[in-house]
Amino acid sequence: MIVNSLLSRKRNYLYIYCFLPVVALLLFSCEDPKNEETFLSGKIINPHKDYVVLNDFNGLNDTIPLAENGSFSKTYKNLGAGLYTFSHPHEYQSIYLSPGDSVTLRLNTKAFDETIAFSGNRSKENNYLINLYIEIEKEDRKFLKNYQLSHVEFKKTLDSITGARLSNLEKLSKEHQFDEEFVCHAKQYIEFSSWAKMERFALVHYGKNDFLRSDELPENFYSYRKEFKINQQALLNNIAYRPYVNALISNLSFSNLAKELGSGALVNRRSFKYHEKRLHIIDSLFSKGTIKDIYAANDTQQFIMNRKNASEINDLVAVFLKMTDDVELKKRITTMAATYIKLDPGNEMPNIVIQNTDKKSLLLSDRVTKLSVLYFWSDDEQEYAIRVHDKIKDLKIKYPEIDFISINLDNSDEDKWEEAYGRYEFNKEAEYQILNTSPVTAQLALRNDNRSMVIDKNLTIIDPSINLFHYQIETTLLGYINR
Template identity: 50%
Template sequence: MFSVFMFEKISLSRKRNHNIPLTIYTIACLLLLSSCGNDHQGETTSIVLTGKIINPRTDHVVLINYSGIQDTLKLDAKGVFIKTYKDIKPGLFTFVHTNEYQSFYLGYGDTLRWRLNTKAFDESLAFTGAAAKENNYLIDLFLEIEKSNRSLLSESQREPNNFKEMIDRLTEMRIKKLKQAAKKDNFQDHFVENTIKIIKFNGWSGLERYAYTHYGKNEILQSDVLPSNFYSYRQHLEICDRELLNNYAYRPYVISLVSNIALYNCARKHGSGKTVDRTGYEYRKEKLHVIDSLFTDQELKGLFAGIETRNFIRNRKNAVEISDLVSEFLEISEDKLLNDNITKMAATYMNLDPGNKLPNFELYQYNNKITDLSSQVKGLGVLFYWSNKNESYALRIHKRVNELREKYPEINFIGINLDDPTSGVWHEASVKFGFNKSSEFQLVDNQSISKQLALRNDNRSMVVAPGLTILDPNINLFHYQIETTLLGYLSR
């Protein structure tokens, strides 16, 4: 069944006719939103799902299909999990382990086995058993797409017609290659249909990112002169289907689409993109309006609107703007639990506004004695949080902090570990990587304090003054102007 929104016959491409404003309402009228059937629609299968995780980061994995299944599978002492499903609908599923996730296909058959090493999550993932050929093809396609997408930035300097031809040619080549492999290895039809969607969404993402990378933010309105067929695919777009969340190219595509439309709309209001702040309230508000117009499915609408709202809350330092955007979000979201979570998150971050004070929470020292935060902040302090669950970030942030320590010895750079205090991993990581024990601590009450500070494991740092007065609740130590920022705080 198709839901057709076609109130006006206006192309979604950036036409030369400047008298027709491209708005999110026009877009809502033009998108064709649907979900597709397949030859096995409604059929279920019985399957044994088993796998082994080498170097596991937690004691479980999570299996999701965004259509009613969210299953936590426990790992045994050897990192092995096993689960039997008696009635399960084949299709793409999402596999999650800590902050890593990947799509996989659960097809018709008896047993699907997989194996991976978290040290090289995607590269080491391999399958045997039912639908193994499909899944190995899927992960190879992911790695190929990931590599290809890294080169798209340089390709964006091509002229529009040339760029679109390149994207179309690449998409057609991948689909042709898929069909050849499907014929040779007898891929399941449902898998082929889902993989074609992955290929198409990835190609469309490239088209949506082109205007910004080619013209730049300031001149985004020049995209009015793009060929009339540049965005023609939008007129037959299938986007309102929850099962697409298991498609690893779907979310990046939606984010690219929403960002492109919102930036254009904001620039149109100002007559140019020069004054549009892509981190600002107006732009994020416009993104929520775009999402509201694109999606009829309330769950998808809430999910993508929630992503935008959370990102804004995490990165803004203005309590009024946070409050205003949350109000906009609550206008379009009907998910009471999500609304409650967003509201609580906003309240937490607003309590962390500059000028407020951090709670004087307790910390373990390396010798296991307990101290408190205020005792460690004797001057200007930079608190950086890390977890051994994200080893690459832990190494990167410590390397960066060591560089800054050498240049600014008058600043107290304080490392705070977020791992379970009973696990011992903090001590092990500190010894293994040679972290500075005198300036490293661990939260005593890691659960409640993490919630109070709205901490995520991999990207939060703060600047505080003596007395724990917050100067910056969310500073980026990797920013190219970080030294200028730190000097500004020192000169106060």
């Protein structure tokens, strides 16, 4: 459970995406931009939205429209050489561009990373990078058994893997004449992936109960921390940088709090104390600015979403507000906190307007007649839509005392919802859609489509954010039935 959560590498980016502009950052370049045009084109199969985005930190934040067939193209002048972030809703990847390039990519959103393929004069660099990413993702799962090794054998094994990847990079660089600048970024990519594993070692190897035994690790175990300057916001564009920083923050926060409490077993990673510690660590690692804002906002947001204690939410938000000078970001975090606090257990659920599959509109109070679970979904997340409906089929059979109500979040002025429930063969009698989604989704803090809520027949909120896939979900539901 611990390892799986630590290995997630895109989740945190999606949280950040909700609070800051869709940014991804240009890594530092050894050369000045040349007065040459750079051409980027491609095609998206099964697009989620009608656009893609190319970003850097020097002012480029470009939304490129998709044609009806999913194709796009754009010409840029004076782009510097380096890593950029190419993104499409819910997904992103680093790509390498330099002045005068003509790069084409193609992908299918149903397997975003696995289907990206590049052509053009930077295809060898970019195909190497995406193949390296996929290789590391796959081998990370096999690598888990190595966390049980002694710290000496663990580091020896990891150094061997890292060394082999660096040697292969050097070999391919000579063979395909990779850009020197690209090789610099690819090397950092490999190193970040290795360092993230080093940061995870203590908690995975010793576990919570024996975590303080990690004090036996030699002083040079984390020597790379001193050798590397982490506070470089340009590095945010390297897709391996963020997982490394997250692992570092988690390790330092857990370690500091475990020492304060006298045992790792007493550390609750959902608690106010732990998240307060994380914000203090972030504050110590980064100077005020983009990096600090991203990580502090992300952590504060996660706490707000998962806590049901208004006082603790306000206390953590107060810590966050001292860490940033971004007025707009402060407003967004405080607004989110206020929204979630209004949805605390015991408060009344907003009586939203919904429509059934016959396009008949009604108030939520007209539909809710007993203990109910509201589960929200969007066709933008097709895998989740199918998964949550399959889960509900099972829960409906086991708990007839509960009414499970499916509510779609897609634009009610379009036919997307009708096409979706027909394609998935969902039960039309159980499907509803929110009307005027924009103001309502903000009111309910429905920033993502995997929110589910428990309310009673009077629309009183019992659980504002229930996890339908939690291993103890049935115990939780039984508790609500018997309360």
